Every structure is written in C-alpha cells, then in structure tokens.
Amino acid sequence: MNDDQGRKKPKAANAELANSVLNAIQNAVILVDEDGYIAFANWEAESFFGASAAYLARHTIYAYIPFGSPMLTLIDQVRERRAPVNEYRVDLSSPRLGADKLVDIYVAPVLTDPGSVVVVFQERSMADKIDRQLTHRAAARSVTGLASMLAHEIKNPLSGIRGAAQLLETSVNDEDRALTQLICEETDRIVSLVDRMEVFSDERPVDRAPINIHSVLDHVKAIAKAGFARNIRISENYDPSLPAVHANRDQLIQVFLNLIKNASEAVADRGDAEIILTTAYRPGIRISVAGSREKISLPLEFCVIDNGPGVPDDLVPHLFDPFVTTKTNGSGLGLALVAKIIGGHGGIVECDRQNNKTIFRVLMPVSPNGQGEDHHFD
Structure with a gap:
C-alpha cells in the first residue's frame, strides 16, 4: 500500500x-x-x-x-x-x-x-579478535610502505658504499683491511634485511585453491624434523573431517614454517621440549574482510602449541607488529609476515597462554566448495 x-x-x-x-x-x-x-x-x-x-x-x-x-x-x-x-x-x-x-x-x-529488560551480550573474545585483526593488518600495511621506501632509498647507496670499501681493501694494510671487510659484511647484512622486508611490498594477487591443511602441516613438519626441530617431539591432534581452506599453499607453508620455527626456538633448552599441531572446526566468529562489506565466518582453527617459557605479557598485544621480537638477534619480521599473509586471506592470527603452554592460533575461512586436495604425507 x-x-x-x-x-x-x-x-x-x-x-x-x-x-x-x-x-x-x-x-x-x-x-x-x-x-x-x-x-x-x-x-x-x-x-x-x-x-x-x-x-x-x-x-x-x-x-x-x-x-x-x-x-x-x-x-x-x-x-x-x-x-x-x-x-x-x-x-x-x-x-x-x-x-x-x-x-x-x-x-x-x-x-x-x-x-522487563533486554540484555545484549558481546563476548570480549570475539571483540578482542577483531581488534587484533585490524591491528595486525595496519601493522602489515606500515611495513609494506616502509619496505618500498627502503628498497629505493637504501639499497642503491649501500651498493656504492660496498663498492668503495672493496676498492679500498686493495690499497690498505692488513690492519685497515679488517675494517673494510667489516664495512662489506655490515652492508651485506643490511641488504639482506631489506630483501626480507621487500616481501611485504609484494601486493600481487596470489592463486588460491581449496587446500587440505593437513597436507600443508605434514609437509612443514617433515621440513622441521629434517632441520631446526630435529631433536624436538612434534605431535598432532587433527580433526580428520575438516573441510578445505581457501588459500595459497606456498604461503601457508611459509606461515607454519615461521610459527613452528619460533616454537622450536622457544623450547630448545627444555629436556621435555614438545610442539603440538592441532586442527579443529570452531563455528561462531564472523569478521569483515578487507576491501569488502561482507562478513565471513572463520570456523577453521589451526594451532601451533609449545611448552616453552611463553611470551612476556607486555609483548603479547604487540607481538605481530614489525620489529617486535624476544630474540637477541631477531629482526621481528617473521610474525609480522605471518600476520600479513593470514590477514590477506581474510583470517586472524593470535597468541594465547594457557596451562603453561604458548598457543599460536590461526583462524581462517572455509573454501567455497569445501573440497580440498587429497591428504598425503610429504
């Protein structure tokens, strides 16, 4: 009417x-x-x-x-x-x-x-996850801009400095030659750091497909056991009926390599060192995806759990920010890259401490068709 x-x-x-x-x-x-x-x-x-x-x-x-x-x-x-x-x-x-x-x-x-009264409940865990997701995406964007600037403004001058040091090396005595070699080593170290940061400035679209997360985790575990986690027990607690995740396989491998490497370094000094990989289906949380007005569900939960000393409480809110690290010689870019990749897939990564265990939790959406590659061991 x-x-x-x-x-x-x-x-x-x-x-x-x-x-x-x-x-x-x-x-x-x-x-x-x-x-x-x-x-x-x-x-x-x-x-x-x-x-x-x-x-x-x-x-x-x-x-x-x-x-x-x-x-x-x-x-x-x-x-x-x-x-x-x-x-x-x-x-x-x-x-x-x-x-x-x-x-x-x-x-x-x-x-x-x-x-009569109406009561509305907003669970803090969900609100905190959304807040952290937005923070991590902002942190990744800040590194992206910084990486682009460094690549253009620093690498070229460094090449000139290194070239000059090499020329000086041929005309100085042995005592001064050690100084020219130090200049070359330090410029190489800075170039290596800039190269690592350039990954953040790569905004090219990536191919995504339905991925069986267990295939990815098995592959990463095989790499870890052959190298940095050779002497650490890695166990699994998987949900075999988990649907596929819509993601880029190579980027997921990079994410979980970083997380498992961090975990292995955290437990390296323990005689009972253990890393646990878990997968589960946890319906409930819905978030906004960057560049879209739609909200998606993030029911897929993938965890890397270790029994190391844990992350200091004051660092937890900033753990995925660039240049924040608990390692003496760390660059603080590994977890920032993890946040960038997972955020680019529309997911969330967070760190919790429960029952004397450190948990890095990745929440991601299900593949649209729900079908993944066949499970296999690498």
Missing part, C-alpha cells in the same frame, strides 16, 4: 518478523521479565547459555548468572531508572556458563512492559 507521495508503507510489525530480526543478530540477546525469567532468547543466546530458548524460559536469570555479579546490579539499575546502561568487560565465568566468559553488556528497559 502506498501513501500520497507514492512511498511504500512498511509492513506491520509482528512476532515472527521480530524473532527473525533478533535471530539475525550475531550477539546474544535475551528478554528478562519482571520476575527474572528469561522470557526470550535468540539463537546466539541459546549458544551462549548452552540451552534452548524453551528450556531457558523455565528458569530465571539467577540460575545462570553468578550471585553478586555486576550484571544483576545493572538489571536492577535499569528497572529503577528506566534508562539503558552499558558495562564493559564483565566476567560471567561460572561452572554453568564455562570459563573465560568475559563480555560487554548492554541493558535496556522495555517501555511497553514495565519491569
């Missing part, structure tokens, strides 16, 4: 439409009535609480939220003031909800139903 200006009038709101809208929201949403019962829960809320909406409706919010929780105080405040309230980083961890339930909460009154 149209009005006088010819504009189409909106459809009348109804319960079915409202439910569809709420179920489309990627955050958990519940309605708590004046008696504390969970009168409504969308699909994300069912996942958050680990129970169906029908089951939740038979229980009050107090059965799920720990006694004394700030969330219960927020609900009381909203009922009293009849105004919405936000609270950030609220810990709802409990035996019933599970550990690490850190959330941002929005509570608002339902004006047409006095005493």
Whole structure:
C-alpha cells in the first residue's frame, strides 16, 4: 500500500518478523521479565547459555548468572531508572556458563512492559579478535610502505658504499683491511634485511585453491624434523573431517614454517621440549574482510602449541607488529609476515597462554566448495 507521495508503507510489525530480526543478530540477546525469567532468547543466546530458548524460559536469570555479579546490579539499575546502561568487560565465568566468559553488556528497559529488560551480550573474545585483526593488518600495511621506501632509498647507496670499501681493501694494510671487510659484511647484512622486508611490498594477487591443511602441516613438519626441530617431539591432534581452506599453499607453508620455527626456538633448552599441531572446526566468529562489506565466518582453527617459557605479557598485544621480537638477534619480521599473509586471506592470527603452554592460533575461512586436495604425507 502506498501513501500520497507514492512511498511504500512498511509492513506491520509482528512476532515472527521480530524473532527473525533478533535471530539475525550475531550477539546474544535475551528478554528478562519482571520476575527474572528469561522470557526470550535468540539463537546466539541459546549458544551462549548452552540451552534452548524453551528450556531457558523455565528458569530465571539467577540460575545462570553468578550471585553478586555486576550484571544483576545493572538489571536492577535499569528497572529503577528506566534508562539503558552499558558495562564493559564483565566476567560471567561460572561452572554453568564455562570459563573465560568475559563480555560487554548492554541493558535496556522495555517501555511497553514495565519491569522487563533486554540484555545484549558481546563476548570480549570475539571483540578482542577483531581488534587484533585490524591491528595486525595496519601493522602489515606500515611495513609494506616502509619496505618500498627502503628498497629505493637504501639499497642503491649501500651498493656504492660496498663498492668503495672493496676498492679500498686493495690499497690498505692488513690492519685497515679488517675494517673494510667489516664495512662489506655490515652492508651485506643490511641488504639482506631489506630483501626480507621487500616481501611485504609484494601486493600481487596470489592463486588460491581449496587446500587440505593437513597436507600443508605434514609437509612443514617433515621440513622441521629434517632441520631446526630435529631433536624436538612434534605431535598432532587433527580433526580428520575438516573441510578445505581457501588459500595459497606456498604461503601457508611459509606461515607454519615461521610459527613452528619460533616454537622450536622457544623450547630448545627444555629436556621435555614438545610442539603440538592441532586442527579443529570452531563455528561462531564472523569478521569483515578487507576491501569488502561482507562478513565471513572463520570456523577453521589451526594451532601451533609449545611448552616453552611463553611470551612476556607486555609483548603479547604487540607481538605481530614489525620489529617486535624476544630474540637477541631477531629482526621481528617473521610474525609480522605471518600476520600479513593470514590477514590477506581474510583470517586472524593470535597468541594465547594457557596451562603453561604458548598457543599460536590461526583462524581462517572455509573454501567455497569445501573440497580440498587429497591428504598425503610429504
């Protein structure tokens, strides 16, 4: 039906439409009535609480939220003031909800139903992942610009310096010859560093295909066991039914070579040194992809776990930034390159510390057709 200006009038709101809208929201949403019962829960809320909406409706919010929780105080405040309230980083961890339930909460009154409130939960783990993803992509872009500048502005002068040192070497005494050789060695070292950084400035599109991640991990493990991880036990915990990842095989090999090499260096001094490779399907997180308005799911989880001393807490937020490293002679480019490659594939890489183990976790999208190459051992 149209009005006088010819504009189409909106459809009348109804319960079915409202439910569809709420179920489309990627955050958990519940309605708590004046008696504390969970009168409504969308699909994300069912996942958050680990129970169906029908089951939740038979229980009050107090059965799920720990006694004394700030969330219960927020609900009381909203009922009293009849105004919405936000609270950030609220810990709802409990035996019933599970550990690490850190959330941002929005509570608002339902004006047409006095005493009832709507509660929206934003899990911090997801928000933190998105924040880290954006940070890592920005870090990779900064290295890209720096690499281009270095290639043009530094390599040419270095070639001249090295050439001059070589000419001087033929006309100086033995004592001074050591200095000219030092100049050549140091210029070579700087050129090598610039060459490594030039990888960041390569923005050419890469070929991608459905890849069996286990084939990639087996290949990387074989390389590691033949070289830098020769004396380290590497074990696997794979999900054999995992769908294919849409990626470039060579770049994935580079990513996991870097991660496993870092892990092997972290555990090198331990007598019980161990690296564990895991794969799993973890549905739930959706993020925006660079250059696109669409959001994609990142259900594929690949982990490299080691029992080394771990990363200092103050370095964890900056671990994937360029030139940040815990190694005495490290350049701090290995993990920055990992972040660039995974970010370019629309994924996330992050570092956690759990149960005295360091976990580098890569989250990536599924291949569109879900089919990968045949699994094989290299």
